[in-house]
Amino acid sequence: MVVTGSHQAGCGASWRCGHRRLVRDEMPKLIPPEVIEKTLKGIAIPSRPQVLVQLHKELAKEDPDPRVIARLISGDVGLSAAVLKTVNSPFFGLSRRMSSVEQAVSLLGMRSATQIVTGLLLRTAIAGKAGSMERFWDSAEKVAGIASHIALTIPQGPRDEAYCFGLFHDIGIAILMQKFPDYRQTLAMAEQIIDRPITAVEEERHATDHATLGYLVAKGWFLPEVICDGILYHHDPSVFDDREVTSSQALTLIAINALAEHFHDEYLHLRHNSNWQRMGDRALDQLGLREDEYCDLREDLTKMAG
Incomplete structure (x- = not known):
């Protein structure tokens, strides 16, 4: 069936x-x-953006520092805003609204936050002409x-x-x-x-x-x-x-x-x-x-x- x-x-x-x-x-x-x-x-x-290379480098350490992860993400204003928009979506199911990247990293974990960042960065890397891919990314x-x-x-x-x-x-x-x-x-x-x-x-x-x-x-x-x-x-x-x-x-x-x-x-x-x-x-x-x-x-x- x-x-x-x-x-x-x-x-x-x-x-x-x-x-x-x-x-x-x-x-x-x-x-x-x-x-x-x-x-x-x-x-x-x-190619992978430098910020993603740095995030993976930190995650590969024996004792990665969540503050470093948060700082790398926060270093890009557009990226940090996109991360907060993502995690605060009703579909994401968080119990409370996140107001900072530090909070998001603390609640989600470093690897989860990095996965979200990876998806957002890939969207930027394959943006296409202005407006031509908006419907695709909105659906994604x-x-x-x-x-x-x-x-x-x-x-x-x-x-x-x-x-x-x-x-x-x-x-x-x-x-x-x-x-x-x-x-x-x-x-x-x-x-x-x-x-x-x-x-x-x-x-x-x-x-x-x-x-x-x-x-x-x-x-x-x-x-x-x-x-x-x-x-x-x-x-x-x-x-x-x-x-x-x-x-x-x-x-x-x-x-x-x-x-x-x-x-x-x-x-x-x-x-x-x-x-x-x-x-x-x-x-x-x-x-x-x-x-x-x-x-x-x-x-x-x-x-x-x-």
């Missing part, structure tokens, strides 16, 4: 339940050099916020990784939009095809795909392995059927993000989401969501968005 937008009218299906414990097992991925060369042909991966932020909220409802839910994944998972799309003038036509075409993922359409039209490209960008920006893996497979429903392909935590991130995009597209914006039709049943099984939990989530998120 694939769960689609028909549940907007009611939730009458009987679903399997039972939350899976998140496993922090990571498996190295080997992409053949020829695939990397083809994926990156004529495409430049943006909303999906990331919804994913973070969903993660809060799951035992040991990876809230911070889910937020970072939501921001990053389609970063390849942002790059391909700037590379190929007709790429928006590719997106429109892929949305109408239910039985094939967007990555297959991209391969046919552009000899590359945004999932592999996003994976390479995430690796280049030193994102956690579990996020990199999730990006690589986030349009591949079969990954849920073969548990040897990637880690349980990566599967959970893929499932959370698929559900977040489903809510964002079909309930908040009333538009079709073909990816959910392909992997919705597997995503719900991975998360172990019962019918009533799904409906509660939908109601909560609709109120937040309203």
Whole structure:
């Protein structure tokens, strides 16, 4: 059974339940050099900003200092304002409003704060022409916020990784939009095809795909392995059927993000989401969501968005 937008009218299906414990097992991925060369042909991966290099350098220390992390973030007025806007979003689920970067770092933790910063910096690095990417980034932020909220409802839910994944998972799309003038036509075409993922359409039209490209960008920006893996497979429903392909935590991130995009597209914006039709049943099984939990989530998120 694939769960689609028909549940907007009611939730009458009987679903399997039972939350899976998140496993922090990571498996190295080997992409053949020829695939990397083809994926990156004529495409430049943006380099990491110096502030991010410094943040990772501090985190790599045996005893990293949260004051240094906060000071590095606060050194950029625009970045610090964006961080506070992000963590104070209703979707992020904090119990109180943060008024300073120091408070945010203290409450979220250094690594979580750095993941948020990474997503914000990548947006700046792949900004595109003024206004041309605003809709893309606005959707990415909303999906990331919804994913973070969903993660809060799951035992040991990876809230911070889910937020970072939501921001990053389609970063390849942002790059391909700037590379190929007709790429928006590719997106429109892929949305109408239910039985094939967007990555297959991209391969046919552009000899590359945004999932592999996003994976390479995430690796280049030193994102956690579990996020990199999730990006690589986030349009591949079969990954849920073969548990040897990637880690349980990566599967959970893929499932959370698929559900977040489903809510964002079909309930908040009333538009079709073909990816959910392909992997919705597997995503719900991975998360172990019962019918009533799904409906509660939908109601909560609709109120937040309203």
